[in-house]
Amino acid sequence: MLSIRTRGKKGIYYIRGSVSLGDKHIEVQEFSLRTTDRDAAAHLMAEHETKLRHQLMFGPAALVAQGTIADAFDSYLSKAKPPCASDILRIGKLNGIIGDFSLREPKQAWEHFRRAYLTGHDPGGQDRYRSVFQAAINVHYDLHDLPPLRIKAIPFNNERVRFLSKEDRDRLIAAYSPHIQPIIIMLAFQGPRIQTALQIQWGVDGIDMKERSIRLNHSKNAVIKSVPMHPRLFDVLRPIWEKRGRPTKGHVFLNRFGKPYSDTRKSKIPGGNPIKNQHATACKRAGIEDFTVHDWRHHWASHCVMAGIDLITIMNMGGWKSLRMVQRYSSVSVDHMRESINKLS
Structure with a gap:
């Protein structure tokens, strides 16, 4: 069971404990709810417990699906070796258009971005956006032990061969x-x-x-x-x-x-x-x-x-x-x- 208590002079509410379902359980380390209102704290605790039970029932994918594409971008930008400057710019453009989309259907989010922004871009440029989007999703998936996402590459003619005598x-x-x-x-x-x-x-x-x-x-x-x-x-x-x-x-x-x-x-x-x-x-x-x-x-x-x-x-x-x-x-x-x-x- 999760328990709730106040800490500090301001009386900020914290929760800790565990959530169980059958023979499965998740330990919850103490963390702040960032509120001094008891009713609000109780609501947040119940909401968090529901999410954890959902995770126990359906696995890590259920927890990830509750997030947004922006969560994946955050994971990608926070990794030990940050992406190059051009990819950071691409992430910014992606996030501005599809950051609020659910992680439940990343391929649909990608297709929306293509239609909304990439119309008229050369195929090679489109594929660079696809590559960084897929990488961001997969960094987030890896953190939750989920199999990687695969988005079909954008076909383009990269067969130019020009040489001199x-x-x-x-x-x-x-x-x-x-x-x-x-x-x-x-x-x-x-x-x-x-x-x-x-x-x-x-x-x-x-x-x-x-x-x-x-x-x-x-x-x-x-x-x-x-x-x-x-x-x-x-x-x-x-x-x-x-x-x-x-x-x-x-x-x-x-x-x-x-x-x-x-x-x-x-x-x-x-x-x-x-x-x-x-x-x-x-x-x-x-x-x-x-x-x-x-x-x-x-x-x-x-x-x-x-x-x-x-x-x-x-x-x-x-x-x-x-x-x-x-x-x-x-x-x-x-x-x-x-x-x-x-x-x-």
Whole structure:
């Protein structure tokens, strides 16, 4: 049975005790009802006891179902490792539209959000909202020992594969401003995402010149891999490292003002590319069309395939989370083999 009592000079009511149903029971540690009104306290205690009996009868799912989607967002934002800034913004938008919806039917809440807000968004953007919504629900479910929720991914065409010939590659690299060229060489010969490259540091947790290795923090997928440094990247970084006194910390790449590039992943408006304008100018100079900064990543993976590197190794070096995400490059191998076989006479 639950008991009620007052504590402190203000006479605030507290309850404690246990609730039983058959051979099941729940111990209730003492907690405040935050009221000095006895009738209100009695009502709150009865309401709490009803919820606990409902939980004993129907299991943890019954307790969760009494909550709202906002409760799941609270659990998600309170976890030990908080989400990235862009996901926090997405949570804010989700909470504003469906936070008051019951946890009893999360899929229906998601569909309402899609209709209310995501109409007109590209499929990839929609899927990022789906992913963070599902993650929030599952963090909350895990706290209550419930099986995870699965919401079908938004289908979208992510099969773009654009790469340059070696001649076009070198011509484009030469067209960049001198302070940008080392960044591009890293993109072309190591394949990181642009912000992974721009935020990399000197030392064993980044560019290790002594070991000729790179530890790439692919924060999008929370993957950190140490990979060998390509000789061409080593050759371009070595004079920079020597000129700065062989540092073991600090940003490797600096802008034309000698300052680190801003990390747009942490900005209030996620995304953005600090070298977008320089890239556009370089492409114009080199006569290269339909080639984005991110396409350097496609270029690197495609040339890895053409060099005979297997997809699992490419996945690990490039920081992709699953083999499915690199399977698009397998067609490059087929085209490359066809080109090679056609050279036979």
